[in-house]
Amino acid sequence: MTQTGKITTCVFDAYGTLFDVSAAARRAAEAPGQATLAEVWPALSADWRRKQLEYSWLRAVTGDHCSFWQVTQDGLDWAMDRHGLRDAELRETLLGLYWELSAYPEVPKLLATLKAQGLNCAILSNGSPDMLDGAVSSAGLESYLDAVLSVEDVGVFKPARAVYDLVGTRFGTEPGEILFVSSNGWDAGSAAAYGFTTAWVNRAGEPMDRLPGRPQYVLSDLTTIPELL
Incomplete structure (x- = not known):
C-alpha cells in the first residue's frame, strides 16, 4: 500500500x-477460591468488553455522555449478571485489576x-x-x-x-x-x-x-x- x-x-x-483487556478476568480467575470464575472467565471477559463498547456507542448516539469508567462498571455488572456471579467482592477485584492491565x-x-x-x-x-x-x-x-x-x-x-x-x-x-x-x-x-x-x-x-x-x-x-x- x-x-x-x-x-x-x-x-x-x-x-x-x-x-490486554482480558487480563483482569484472567488474573482474578487464577486466584485461590475462584473455581466458578475460572470456568467462565473467557466468556465473562468477552461479554464485559462487548457491553462496555456497546454502552459507549449508545451514549454517543443519545448524547448521554459519561466517563469510560462508568461504562466499564456498567458492562461488568451486565456480564456478571449474565453469568450468575453475584459477588460484590469479586466485582471490586475485577474493577481494581482493570486499572492494572x-x-x-x-x-x-x-x-x-x-x-x-x-x-x-x-x-x-x-x-x-x-x-x-x-x-x-x-x-x-x-x-x-x-x-x-x-x-x-x-x-x-x-x-x-x-x-x-x-x-x-x-x-x-x-x-x-x-x-x-x-x-x-x-x-x-x-x-x-x-x-x-x-x-x-x-x-x-x-x-x-x-x-x-x-x-x-x-x-x-x-x-x-x-x-x-
Missing part, C-alpha cells in the same frame, strides 16, 4: 490494542523502536484520563509516549470525528501524517474514513467490518508496525 504522505506520528488505541508483550519494544525512528507516539482512547494514566504507569510506558489523548476533552466517545480531531490539535498534523492503530475494526475503519492511514490489529481473525472506511493494513499483532513506516 502506497502512503499518501510522510507519517510523522503513530497513534494507538489503548484498550485491546496496547493493553498488562500491555501486550511486544508493546515496549515496539514503542521504543518507533521513538528511535523519530516518530511521535500517542494514545487516543475512550478511556478517562485517570484510567489511562493508571494503565500507562502500570505497564511502564510513560517514557515512550508524547501524549495520552482522552475523549473526555470533547465529551463524546469514538468513533465521533471530534475525537480524531484531537490528534491534529495536539500535534499540528494533517490526517495523512498519522498512522492510527487499533484492535477494533470499527475504530480502524472510522479513522480511515476520517483520513488517517490505519492499521487494524486483528488478533482474533475477525471479518472486516462493513463501514465506509477500510483500514489500509490488517495485522495479527503489533510487531510489524515499524515495517509499515
Whole structure:
C-alpha cells in the first residue's frame, strides 16, 4: 500500500490494542477460591468488553455522555449478571485489576523502536484520563509516549470525528501524517474514513467490518508496525 504522505506520528488505541483487556478476568480467575470464575472467565471477559463498547456507542448516539469508567462498571455488572456471579467482592477485584492491565508483550519494544525512528507516539482512547494514566504507569510506558489523548476533552466517545480531531490539535498534523492503530475494526475503519492511514490489529481473525472506511493494513499483532513506516 502506497502512503499518501510522510507519517510523522503513530497513534494507538489503548484498550485491546496496547493493553490486554482480558487480563483482569484472567488474573482474578487464577486466584485461590475462584473455581466458578475460572470456568467462565473467557466468556465473562468477552461479554464485559462487548457491553462496555456497546454502552459507549449508545451514549454517543443519545448524547448521554459519561466517563469510560462508568461504562466499564456498567458492562461488568451486565456480564456478571449474565453469568450468575453475584459477588460484590469479586466485582471490586475485577474493577481494581482493570486499572492494572498488562500491555501486550511486544508493546515496549515496539514503542521504543518507533521513538528511535523519530516518530511521535500517542494514545487516543475512550478511556478517562485517570484510567489511562493508571494503565500507562502500570505497564511502564510513560517514557515512550508524547501524549495520552482522552475523549473526555470533547465529551463524546469514538468513533465521533471530534475525537480524531484531537490528534491534529495536539500535534499540528494533517490526517495523512498519522498512522492510527487499533484492535477494533470499527475504530480502524472510522479513522480511515476520517483520513488517517490505519492499521487494524486483528488478533482474533475477525471479518472486516462493513463501514465506509477500510483500514489500509490488517495485522495479527503489533510487531510489524515499524515495517509499515
